[in-house]
Amino acid sequence: DKGNHRHFMHKEIHEQPEVISHTLGNYIDFTNGKAKALELPWDFAKIDRLAISACGTAYLAGLIGKYWFERLARLPVDIDIASEFRYREMPLSKNSAALFVSQSGETADTLASLRYCRKEGVPIGVVVNVRESTMAREADVILPTLAGPEIGVASTKAFTCQLSVMAALAVRAGVARGHISPDEEQKLVKQLAEAPRLASQVVKLEEQIEKVSRDLAHHRDVLYLGRDTNFPLALEGALKLKELSYIHAEGYAAGELKHGPIALIDENMPVVVIAPYDRIFEKTVSNMQEVAARGGKIILITDKKGAEKSTVNTIDTIVLPDVPEIIAPILYALPVQMLAYFTAVFMGTDVDQPRNLAKSVTVE
Ligand code: BG6
Secondary structure (H helix, E strand, O other): OOOOOOOHHHHHHHOHHHHHHHHHHHHEEOOOOEEOOOOOOOOOOOOOEEEEEEOHHHHHHHHHHHHHHHHHHOOOEEEEEHHHHHHHOOOOOOOEEEEEEEOOOOOHHHHHHHHHHHHOOOOEEEEEOOOOOHHHHHOOEEEEOOOOOOOOOOOOHHHHHHHHHHHHHHHHHHHHOOOOOHHHHHHHHHHHHOHHHHHHHHHOOHHHHHHHHHHHOOOOEEEEEEOOOHHHHHHHHHHHHHHHHOOEEEEEEHHHHHHOHHHHOOOOOEEEEEOOOOOOHHHHHHHHHHHHHOOOEEEEEEEHHHHHHOOOOOOEEEEEOOOOHHHHHHHHHHHHHHHHHHHHHHHOOOOOOOOOOOOOOOOO
């Protein structure tokens, strides 16, 4: 039931504050300010590598997870697209653990990767939305996302719930590995707890984002740029836009701009830049200058400080509330989803059921 919403995707975008809250509640003890000690088939203090693999949007959740695990827990992560992982025959050390991310728990390539790790004797966890799925049955531990049924083919709420699980798990890993002190844990948990409230504020930007989308819908190509955890979000923005609106889009790490995509920039090229004001903001500003100098149209997604400090002319600036760094990817995912959604609505495409795509891909 879509309720008052025009599409399931719209409904699912709006459900995010609530389902992020449910999901976090499973991994975080808010009262005591602690990441819950989960029963895992591995010991975060003893493993030396985590292999993450998944497909599509779930893969991008894993990619953001890599930044978190490496930064918060100093745990090296190998992240792979499942269809590559399964045939790559990656050597896995005895001290590895494997994590799979899947909304459906049925995606053929992810399942095959899971079975490869099983054969290699590596402990297996799955971040999964459908608890009765094959992956959930075959894993050693289920790390559920509590997003509820997701109907829109393009993942939205499952994605931000996957991110919520991964952020909480990275904090837990950081504590277990001695890189996060009890005080820092308290602080991080408090910041995680702010995600639902901030998400409901971000959803309210939709009127502005709808206007931006009206313009975007007139273009043939769109480039998305971001650094650090905003790089996977740039990939997600491009993925969402092409699958929903059929507009060609590419996501790049902003620092790669000058190594190729800059050749595409002219006055017909919109460039969506995802850049909250953080420690590398200035670096992204210089990439924006390179775009602006070639007449590219910049759509900047940032916060108040970022909007003030960016010295570049943009055609639109979407200003989010200030958010703690650890939850920024969860919140910046929302404007990216909304931009793709409204552009697709303007294009008149089948938003919930884009051509050639399936919700769950159980064949290779
Ligand atoms: C794709 C869907 O085909 O499968 C994506 O269109 C999804 O939205 C991907 O991210 C992976 O699916 P799952 O169920 O393994 O998360």
